[in-house]
Amino acid sequence: MRSRWSYVYFLFYLALGFVLLFLNNDVSKAVITLMNVIIVLVPLIGTIFGVMYFYNSKEFTELLLALPIKRSSIFTGQYLGVAGSLTLSLVMGLGIPFIVYGLFRSNAIWDFSLLLVVGAFLTLIFTALSFNIALSNENKIKGFGYAVLLWLFFAVIYDGLFLLSLIIFEDYPLDKYSLVATMLNPVDLSRTLILMKLDISALMGYTGAVFKSFFGTRSGLYISIFMLILWTLIPLYNLIRKANKKDF
Amino acid sequence: MIRIEDLHKKFGRNQVLSGTNLSIKSPGIYAVLGPNGSGKTTLIKCILGMVIPTSGEIEVEGKAVKENWKYRQEINYLPQIANFPGNLRVFELIAMIKDLRQKPSQDDVLVSSFGLAPYLNNKLASLSGGTRQKVNILLAFMFNSPLIILDEPTTGLDPAALISLKKLIQKEKSQGKTILITTHIMQFVEEMADTIIYLLEGKIYFKGTIKELKERTGENIFDRAIAKIATNFENV
Numbered sequence: 032m033r034s035r036w037s038y039v040y041f042l043f044y045l046a047l048g049f050v051l052l053f054l055n056n057d058v059s060k061a062v063i064t065l066m067n068v069i070i071v072l073v074p075l076i077g078t079i080f081g082v083m084y085f086y087n088s089k090e091f092t093e094l095l096l097a098l099p100i101k102r103s104s105i106f107t108g109q110y111l112g113v114a115g116s117l118t119l120s121l122v123m124g125l126g127i128p129f130i131v132y133g134l135f136r137s138n139a140i141w142d143f144s145l146l147l148v149v150g151a152f153l154t155l156i157f158t159a160l161s162f163n164i165a166l167s168n169e170n171k172i173k174g175f176g177y178a179v180l181l182w183l184f185f186a187v188i189y190d191g192l193f194l195l196s197l198i199i200f201e202d203y204p205l206d207k208y209s210l211v212a213t214m215l216n217p218v219d220l221s222r223t224l225i226l227m228k229l230d231i232s233a234l235m236g237y238t239g240a241v242f243k244s245f246f247g248t249r250s251g252l253y254i255s256i257f258m259l260i261l262w263t264l265i266p267l268y269n270l271i272r273k274a275n276k277k278d279f
Numbered sequence: 280m281i282r283i284e285d286l287h288k289k290f291g292r293n294q295v296l297s298g299t300n301l302s303i304k305s306p307g308i309y310a311v312l313g314p315n316g317s318g319k320t321t322l323i324k325c326i327l328g329m330v331i332p333t334s335g336e337i338e339v340e341g342k343a344v345k346e347n348w349k350y351r352q353e354i355n356y357l358p359q360i361a362n363f364p365g366n367l368r369v370f371e372l373i374a375m376i377k378d379l380r381q382k383p384s385q386d387d388v389l390v391s392s393f394g395l396a397p398y399l400n401n402k403l404a405s406l407s408g409g410t411r412q413k414v415n416i417l418l419a420f421m422f423n424s425p426l427i428i429l430d431e432p433t434t435g436l437d438p439a440a441l442i443s444l445k446k447l448i449q450k451e452k453s454q455g456k457t458i459l460i461t462t463h464i465m466q467f468v469e470e471m472a473d474t475i476i477y478l479l480e481g482k483i484y485f486k487g488t489i490k491e492l493k494e495r496t497g498e499n500i501f502d503r504a505i506a507k508i509a510t511n512f513e514n515v
Binding site: 089091094102275278 | 324329330331346349351354356363364365376379380
């Protein structure tokens with residue numbers, strides 16, 4: 032890609048990191064603010080960049096397809112290029128200000144690393160999803176539309192539906208249901224994971240207690256990470272499967 | 280060299296190739312002709328593995344094409360529309376393709392014979408159509424492969440470049456290579472081609488030399504013979 036956009040993205044996070052630290056004057060508080068930004072922004076950027084890159088490099092892809100290269104390596108290469116550079120921008124852009132500010136001396140280091148890991152996963156997941164969308168839509172406008180819709184769905188609409196369902200079925204025990212529903216949305220999953228780690232779950236009442244007993248534990252953390260890996264691998268697998276069948 | 284058996288390809292409802300059979304055994308220049316939309320490009324893309332056939336088999340150099348990619352090392356391809364990533368410079372593109380194929384290349388010779396030297400530092404997006412086609416040709420002839428596939432190689436070329444292209448094709452032929460060309464310029468076909476493959480509605484209507492074609496259609500002028508082939512071939 033060698034795109035200047037990944038530098039812009041990097042500089043944005045760099046600036047964001049410094050500003051938040053300056054305003055909050057405290058590493059762990061900055062982590063909380065940062066979480067809210069990351070949870071919403073990272074999927075959006077991953078989706079938009081993924082779709083944009085895929086459509087822009089269409090000619091290039093066609094050029095490569097006629098060369099003796101395996102199809103799956105062309106597409107995984109492109110995917111890793113985009114997702115990798117975005118992840119790098121995120122990790123370095125946020126990492127540098129926090130390290131400068133004295134992250135290693137604070138006790139928020141684990142929270143912060145979890146935040147970065149989750150951010151990286153979100154980038155990988157949403158880039159893969161957007162590649163899927165771009166691959167199955169020849170029409171750029173449609174592809175962009177679907178991509179934005181996808182982001183909107185996971186970031187906003189899903190929560191709305193989830194809440195609605197909780198209200199409708201409030202007479203039933205909903206702990207397991209809400210756990211599963213959270214697992215099925217990578218954005219929610221990431222948010223819950225970080226919130227639990229930050230120990231502010233007491234604010235969330237009874238459900239918070241249920242969640243805490245799951246996500247707060249070691250096995251809960253592993254299962255969540257496992258779900259995030261699944262969320263990355265399934266779209267990626269689907270991408271390769273589709274790419275191998277497509278006509279160019 | 281190339282063997283195609285009962286090849287079918289559908290794009291949605293549009294049946295493009297319907298039971299195409301073709302075998303090319305000896306080297307030489309083969310012209311794939313046919314009206315617009317007769318499936319020439321689709322056939323070529325099937326050979327390259329860019330389009331995946333609905334059914335049928337293709338073998339290149341004795342290797343099945345399906346789910347294989349190594350055979351493409353034996354093929355040089357010139358696409359019909361020269362789409363290049365616009366933000367690359369010409370020399371960067373050449374270097375990149377060289378890096379990808381890891382074969383000895385003759386790009387210096389080609390740069391001078393097509394007069395591309397002044398453009399090497401330009402970005403591909405800023406090139407004119409003809410110059411872009413020259414770059415396209417350069418990429419297709421850079422490597423030494425036994426099979427060369429050219430999809431409309433003459434588009435947008437000036438007369439001087441056309442002459443260089445013809446020389447280049449003749450040179451490759453004299454080295455015992457198989458060259459597959461699609462074009463709509465009959466003069467070019469008459470001058471260059473050894474064998475004509477005429478494609479109509481996804482089937483091969485005629486395969487043979489120009490002389491055979493003229494004999495069978497009863498026309499002495501090549502363009503007319505080609506035009507006639509489609510209309511009343513059954514009666515001949």
